[in-house]
Amino acid sequence: MKILGVNLKDLIPEKAKQEIDLKALKGYTVALDGYNMLYQFLAAIRQPDGTPLIDSKGNITSHISGLFYRTINLIEEGVKPIYVFDGKPPEMKKKEIEDRINRRQQYAEKYQKAKQEGKIEEAKKYAQASTSLSNKMVEDAKQLLTYMGIPWVQAPADGEAQAAYMAKKGDVYATGSQDYDSLLFGSPKLLRNLAITGKRKLPNKEEYIEIKPELINLNDMLKALEITREQLIVIGILLGTDFNPDGFKGYGPKTALKYVKEHRDPIKALSSLKVNDEDIDIMKIYEYFLNPPSNPNYKIEWRDPNEEKIIDMLVREHDFNDDRVKKALERLKKSFKESVKSKQARLDNWF
DNA sequence: CAATATTA
DNA sequence: TAATATTGG
Numbered sequence: 185m186k187i188l189g190v191n192l193k194d195l196i197p198e199k200a201k202q203e204i205d206l207k208a209l210k211g212y213t214v215a216l217d218g219y220n221m222l223y224q225f226l227a228a229i230r231q232p233d234g235t236p237l238i239d240s241k242g243n244i245t246s247h248i249s250g251l252f253y254r255t256i257n258l259i260e261e262g263v264k265p266i267y268v269f270d271g272k273p274p275e276m277k278k279k280e281i282e283d284r285i286n287r288r289q290q291y292a293e294k295y296q297k298a299k300q301e302g303k304i305e306e307a308k309k310y311a312q313a314s315t316s317l318s319n320k321m322v323e324d325a326k327q328l329l330t331y332m333g334i335p336w337v338q339a340p341a342d343g344e345a346q347a348a349y350m351a352k353k354g355d356v357y358a359t360g361s362q363d364y365d366s367l368l369f370g371s372p373k374l375l376r377n378l379a380i381t382g383k384r385k386l387p388n389k390e391e392y393i394e395i396k397p398e399l400i401n402l403n404d405m406l407k408a409l410e411i412t413r414e415q416l417i418v419i420g421i422l423l424g425t426d427f428n429p430d431g432f433k434g435y436g437p438k439t440a441l442k443y444v445k446e447h448r449d450p451i452k453a454l455s456s457l458k459v460n461d462e463d464i465d466i467m468k469i470y471e472y473f474l475n476p477p478s479n480p481n482y483k484i485e486w487r488d489p490n491e492e493k494i495i496d497m498l499v500r501e502h503d504f505n506d507d508r509v510k511k512a513l514e515r516l517k518k519s520f521k522e523s524v525k526s527k528q529a530r531l532d533n534w535f
Numbered sequence: 536c537a538a539t540a541t542t543a
Numbered sequence: 544t545a546a547t548a549t550t551g552g
Binding site for chain 3 (some may be wrong): 229231232236237238239240243244245246248249502503504505508
Binding site (some may be wrong): 224225228229230246249250253257379380381382505508511512 | 536537538539
């Protein structure tokens with residue numbers, strides 16, 4: 185799965201991350217990046233040749249299937265998910281969004297070609313790379329979550345920024361996404377690998393590795409690297425963000441870290457950089473990560489699942505199997521009572 | 536990805 | 544019963 189935001193992967197010190205069991209999150213509330221989760225479902229839930237799940241009317245349903253079953257499994261493990269959805273992207277993201285659409289279009293063409301030629305594995309690879317979420321799909325997800333009684337929050341802009349805000353405030357234990365942006369936004373804890381579980385095939389090998397949830401602690405990270413969050417944002421800008429996708433030539437994790445340490449003051453570090461593209465304002469990007477738009481007036485409310493509506497949507501509208509859905513609903517109701525609704529749910533504690 | 540069916 | 548393959552929509 186390609187990382188779309190800032191790629192901090194090689195910068196995270198071993199000390200700041202740990203593999204955890206889903207069970208370790210029992211009782212905790214997490215703010216999940218809705219767009220990121222849906223994207224992963226849509227990319228992953230496909231037939232060997234790349235065809236997604238489709239209902240009799242031709243609507244893609246992979247995202248709904250993934251969201252439905254994965255959310256129930258999380259709740260069954262005692263995790264309390266809240267989904268956060270992106271709002272309007274900032275103007276400076278425009279170029280990256282356009283580029284993404286173009287890239288996906290190219291992959292979509294390659295997908296069709298490979299499929300026609302009967303190259304199954306290649307077709308799937310391109311199908312996944314061409315994955316794009318429509319507004320309709322996001323609306324589907326919001327509707328299903330509402331019926332399921334799972335809270336979701338509309339972010340004014342970046343969903344990861346909103347999730348980070350909620351985590352900083354202490355309303356949620358951690359943010360959940362495959363991307364690292366929420367760390368720049370100041371989320372104290374980031375959970376990765378929450379949408380994907382179990383075994384994953386190693387590229388080009390017939391080997392499978394176990395994917396486990398990964399918890400990254402921002403404070404531990406900053407401490408180990410001996411930098412501040414402000415300096416981390418500068419590193420992000422050097423490596424490349426959604427607002428300056430190419431980053432700065434010659435800067436990888438090592439040199440970027442060295443650079444911010446040498447300059448100490450993040451503002452001075454930024455102003456010493458020469459930007460070739462006049463459309464890119466790195467000081468504005470810095471400000472955006474440091475203080476992004478977020479909505480303080482959200483409410484987190486769990487409701488009893490509306491079985492009728494769920495069956496209506498999944499079975500009648502989208503041809504899901506009646507027995508399967510009902511069986512999953514039973515699990516949802518049962519675990520709802522056990523964890524989500526229990527009054528004495530453990531207090532989220534952090535240190 | 537997750538649920539179910541098939542097999543060893 | 545547990546590991547592996549297939550289907551789901």
